[in-house]
Amino acid sequence: MDHTLTHRPRRLRQDRVRGLVSETSLEPSDFIAPVFVDATTDERVPIQSMPGHERVPIDESVARVEEVLETGVEAVMLFGIPESKDPDGTRAWVDDGVVQEATRRITAETDAYVITDVCLCEYTDHGHCGPLEEELRGETGHEHGPDCEHDPTLTVDNDATLEALERIAVSHAEAGADMVAPSGMMDGMVAAMRDALDREGYEHVPIMSYAAKYESAFYGPFRDAADGAPSFGDRRHYQMDPANAREALREVRLDVEQGADVLMVKPALPYLDIVASLRREFDHPIAAYNVSGEYAMLHAAAEKGWLDLEAVAHESLLSIKRAGADLILTYFAEELAERLE
Numbered sequence: 637m638d639h640t641l642t643h644r645p646r647r648l649r650q651d652r653v654r655g656l657v658s659e660t661s662l663e664p665s666d667f668i669a670p671v672f673v674d675a676t677t678d679e680r681v682p683i684q685s686m687p688g689h690e691r692v693p694i695d696e697s698v699a700r701v702e703e704v705l706e707t708g709v710e711a712v713m714l715f716g717i718p719e720s721k722d723p724d725g726t727r728a729w730v731d732d733g734v735v736q737e738a739t740r741r742i743t744a745e746t747d748a749y750v751i752t753d754v755c756l757c758e759y760t761d762h763g764h765c766g767p768l769e770e771e772l773r774g775e776t777g778h779e780h781g782p783d784c785e786h787d788p789t790l791t792v793d794n795d796a797t798l799e800a801l802e803r804i805a806v807s808h809a810e811a812g813a814d815m816v817a818p819s820g821m822m823d824g825m826v827a828a829m830r831d832a833l834d835r836e837g838y839e840h841v842p843i844m845s846y847a848a849k850y851e852s853a854f855y856g857p858f859r860d861a862a863d864g865a866p867s868f869g870d871r872r873h874y875q876m877d878p879a880n881a882r883e884a885l886r887e888v889r890l891d892v893e894q895g896a897d898v899l900m901v902k903p904a905l906p907y908l909d910i911v912a913s914l915r916r917e918f919d920h921p922i923a924a925y926n927v928s929g930e931y932a933m934l935h936a937a938a939e940k941g942w943l944d945l946e947a948v949a950h951e952s953l954l955s956i957k958r959a960g961a962d963l964i965l966t967y968f969a970e971e972l973a974e975r976l977e
Contacts, residue, residue, distance in 0.1 A: 915960025
C-alpha cells in the first residue's frame, strides 16, 4: 500500500520548527492585572478564595503595583473597597475615595497604565450596581430576604445610576486614571460617561466598556475579594442571560455607537464564542476578563494534584487570545508574565 502523502502535518510539529509556525503567542503586554485596594485595613489581607492575591491598604498600593510591573505586566485595573457604604454608593465619586487616592499615588510614583473600575456594587450597602428604584421612591417596607431574589421591584434605577457613573468617571480622570472601565451593564452608560468626560476636558481618556457582561456563576471569589456581593436578590435584570449570544452583538453595537474604545467580554472561558463573534464583527480592541471563578477552579484542581497549574493557566489564556482577545484581564497575569519574559 502506498502511504505517500503530499502533505504531512506532523512534519511541522517537531521541536525545532514548532515555535516558528505557532499561530498564537502570549506576551506580558497582553495582560491587565487586577489590584484590590482596601480603605478598611492598614495591612495586606489575603483573599482566601483566590490564592496569591490580597487586598492592600492605600498606603501599599504603589508597592503592590510595582510588584506587578516587575513581572513585565504594564497595566493594572484598580478595584476599591471603601471605608463606608450607603444605599447610593456615594463614596464611589468623592475626591478622597479609595480608588481616587490610590490612582493619584500610583500615577505619580510608577509608570503603570492605570485602568479604573467604574461601578457601584462595592460602594452600595446592598451590593447592587446602582441605587435601587424602591429606595429612591422612599419605600421602606420591603423585607430584604431570600424570598425576594427575583422580585421585579428590586431593580436598579438606570438613570440615577448613569448620573453616578458620570461623577465616578470624572473623579477617576481627575485623579489621573489612564482609562475608565464601566462594568455595571447599565443602558446608556458609555454615552453618559463619554459626554461627562468630554465636557470636563478629559477627551483623551478612553472607555473600556464591559460591553457583554453575563450574569455568571463564576464571579463568587471576586465578590469575596471586593466585598461586592448583593445582600439580597441577584443581578439578572441588568447583566446578560448566559443563554444569549445574538444579544451580545446588539449590546456591543450600542456601546460602539456611544463611543466605547475597547470592548470587554466577561467571563472569558465560558464565552469564547462571544469573544470570537466580536472579533469578526468589530475592529475595536477586544478585551476578555478571565474571572475569579476561572482562576479559583484551576487552583483548586492543582491543589488536588489533578492538573499542572502553570500548564493549564497558560493554555487557558492562550485559548482566550486565540479566540480573538487583544487584552486579557486575569489573576494569572503576574505568574505567567514572569515565565514569558
